[in-house]
Amino acid sequence: MAADTARPVETNQTEGVRELQRVFSLQKSAYAADPNPACEQRIANLKKIIQLAEANEEKFASAISADFGHRARQETTVAEILVTVSGAKLAIKSLRKWMRPRGAPTPTHMLPAKSRIEPQPLGVIGIIAPWNYPVQLALAPTVAALAAGNRVMIKPSELTPRTSEALAEAIASEFDEAECAVITGGVETGQAFTETPFDHLLFTGSTAVGIRVAQAAAKNLTPVTLELGGKSPVIIDKSADINKAVRSIAHGKALNAGQTCIAPDYVLTPQGCENDVADAIAAAARELFPEIDTTPDYSSIVSDRHFARLKSMVEEARDAGARIVEVGSANALHPQRKLPLTLVVNPPETIAAMKEEIFGPVLPILPAGSSDDAIARVNEGDRPLALYWYGNDTSARDEVLSKTVSGGVTVNDTLWHVAQENLPFGGVGKSGIGAYHGKAGFETFSHLKPIFYQSRFANASLLYPPYTDKTDKIIAFARKLL
Numbered sequence: 001m002a003a004d005t006a007r008p009v010e011t012n013q014t015e016g017v018r019e020l021q022r023v024f025s026l027q028k029s030a031y032a033a034d035p036n037p038a039c040e041q042r043i044a045n046l047k048k049i050i051q052l053a054e055a056n057e058e059k060f061a062s063a064i065s066a067d068f069g070h071r072a073r074q075e076t077t078v079a080e081i082l083v084t085v086s087g088a089k090l091a092i093k094s095l096r097k098w099m100r101p102r103g104a105p106t107p108t109h110m111l112p113a114k115s116r117i118e119p120q121p122l123g124v125i126g127i128i129a130p131w132n133y134p135v136q137l138a139l140a141p142t143v144a145a146l147a148a149g150n151r152v153m154i155k156p157s158e159l160t161p162r163t164s165e166a167l168a169e170a171i172a173s174e175f176d177e178a179e180c181a182v183i184t185g186g187v188e189t190g191q192a193f194t195e196t197p198f199d200h201l202l203f204t205g206s207t208a209v210g211i212r213v214a215q216a217a218a219k220n221l222t223p224v225t226l227e228l229g230g231k232s233p234v235i236i237d238k239s240a241d242i243n244k245a246v247r248s249i250a251h252g253k254a255l256n257a258g259q260t261c262i263a264p265d266y267v268l269t270p271q272g273c274e275n276d277v278a279d280a281i282a283a284a285a286r287e288l289f290p291e292i293d294t295t296p297d298y299s300s301i302v303s304d305r306h307f308a309r310l311k312s313m314v315e316e317a318r319d320a321g322a323r324i325v326e327v328g329s330a331n332a333l334h335p336q337r338k339l340p341l342t343l344v345v346n347p348p349e350t351i352a353a354m355k356e357e358i359f360g361p362v363l364p365i366l367p368a369g370s371s372d373d374a375i376a377r378v379n380e381g382d383r384p385l386a387l388y389w390y391g392n393d394t395s396a397r398d399e400v401l402s403k404t405v406s407g408g409v410t411v412n413d414t415l416w417h418v419a420q421e422n423l424p425f426g427g428v429g430k431s432g433i434g435a436y437h438g439k440a441g442f443e444t445f446s447h448l449k450p451i452f453y454q455s456r457f458a459n460a461s462l463l464y465p466p467y468t469d470k471t472d473k474i475i476a477f478a479r480k481l482l
Contacts, residue, residue, distance in 0.1 A: 017188060017189055017192045019185075020189060020196065024124065024198075026177060026178050027177075027181070028124055036149060037121070042148075043092050045175070048174040050085050050088045052171065053088075053139060053170075056166065060076060064080070064160065064162075067131070067159070068160075068299060068301075069302070069336045069337045069338075070299060070336050071299040072296055075299065079136060080134075080135040081135070083136050083140065083419055084136050084139045087438070090421045091144070091441075091442070095147055098442045101116045102116060108481050113452060113458060115453070117448050117451070119449070120447045121148055121149030121150045121446065122200050123198075124152075124199055125145040125150045125151065125445055126155070126202070128194070128204065129157060129204060130157055130205050132259045132260060132261070133260075134163040135163065137227075138154050138156055140437070141204075141225075141441065144441025144444060145441075146180065148441075148442050148443075148444075150199070151178065151179055153180075153196075153198075154180070155185075156168075156182060158184075159302060161184075165184070168182035168184055194212075194213050195216050195217075197222060198220075200223050201223070202225040202226075202444075203225070204227040207229060207357075207382075207430050210226040210228045224433060225434035226427070226432045227261070227432050228432040229261040229385050230265070230383070231358075232262055232263065232265045232384040232385055232387060232388070233267075233374075233377075233384060233387055234267040234389075234414070235374045235387070236269045236390045237390060237392075237393055237400075238270045238371075240392065241392070242273070242277060242280055244412075246283075246284045250282075253414075254289065257300065257361045258358065258359065258362065259306075262386040262407075262414075262418055263359070264363060266363065266364040267363060267365045267366070268377060268378075271367045274367050278325050278365050285341050292327055292340060293328050293340075298338060300338055301338070301360060302337075303337075307337040307339060310339055310360040310362055313356075316353070322347040323345035324343070326341070326343075327341040328340035339362075340361065341361045342362045343365055344363065346365070346366060371399060374400070375399070379405075383406060383407070383427070383429035384406045385406065385431035386414075387400075387408075389411050389412070390412055405428055405429070408423065422437075422438050422439070424436070424440035
């Protein structure tokens with residue numbers, strides 16, 4: 001996801017850093033005292049996440065709406081609360097199975113020894129959450145980390161201060177800070193958080209900031225999971241029913257006013273269909289948001305800086321000769337920062353909207369002469385976090401899936417793969433490192449410890465020095481068993 005670089009000044013920086021260090025020391029000590037919590041304790045912690053998410057639903061919705069300027073309560077319920085609760089309930093249901101030691105095959109020449117893999121908590125997990133889904137992207141990885149038996153420290157974004165405060169209060173109402181805590185603060189606290197020697201650090205944000213986070217974590221050899229973003233394409237195959245496709249494309253782009261890391265970033269259509277597709281998406285968007293300027297269903301842009309950046313993108317595209325289709329008035333929208341859903345048809349490759357992750361309700365639409373052309377276009381850029389394909393030709397679909405690399409895919413819709421808790425969520429290349437959700441999240445925050453149980457009947461000592469002709473014969477015999 002793209003992150004706004006405008007940050008408020010931190011008023012009490014050293015206090016925030018001291019609090020970070022105090023809580024980290026407390027959690028490290030708590031982990032040392034109880035390094036492998038029982039399944040029952042982990043389930044109890046997961047139930048606390050469900051409880052605080054549901055009990056504070058209205059509070060979170062109000063705080064997020066105030067931080068953004070406006071966001072619909074229903075959007076927060078679906079994207080923040082239901083996704084979090086779904087993940088926690090799956091973890092509760094599956095946890096005993098996930099925790100169970102797993103048998104591993106033992107080679108014939110090493111029998112009758114036994115091998116297995118045993119999941120083990122890592123320790124203290126750091127989670128840096130972004131502003132665009134400030135509750136879900138804090139709590140969903142927390143679910144995975146708690147399921148794996150860890151302690152958790154969350155650093156929310158300073159760009160959503162009301163939500164950060166509400167989240168801190170909600171966590172404190174359910175958890176001892178030695179188990180799970182929220183650390184608030186600005187730039188200095190955020191930097192100190194990345195440099196803390198966590199046992200694992202998960203960051204959600206822009207690629208540029210993700211690189212800096214990885215560099216800071218590397219000083220302590222802290223392993224990282226980076227959930228980033230990029231330019232996620234939509235490919236409309238010639239076999240697609242455009243009238244069916246455009247409604248979900250419009251919804252996927254307009255959700256949270258496009259401020260979603262897996263939002264469609266550009267659309268590739270069959271040659272000559274660009275204007276028809278643009279008009280169809282615009283018509284579908286007007287059905288979803290009849291009064292996009294004033295409807296309570298359409299979100300505001302999170303900050304003046306982000307709003308100005310998106311407006312500049314649109315004006316650059318207009319000046320470059322692209323056709324601009326706006327769903328909603330561009331007038332008098334600044335007080336609530338509601339930017340029209342803006343379709344940019346046939347833009348040149350040189351403009352910002354084609355080179356940068358947009359992270360807002362601006363959607364370029366371009367032609368692709370064939371499926372091969374669409375594949376080549378996607379592969380010219382960095383590997384995206386998501387890819388969307390529309391059509392009925394299964395051969396064309398499978399060719400696209402086999403010849404492109406992306407973090408995840410939804411076929412004949414947008415966004416929904418991220419809500420499927422049994423699918424790992426993560427990027428590849430510049431769109432991210434690692435994954436979580438469901439079992440993948442449990443394993444991300446666990447050490448899958450390999451254990452070899454040597455048999456009392458083992459003759460491994462036959463390979464000990466001093467080496468003789470007998471040793472060579474044993475080696476030759478073992479070689480035949482490989």
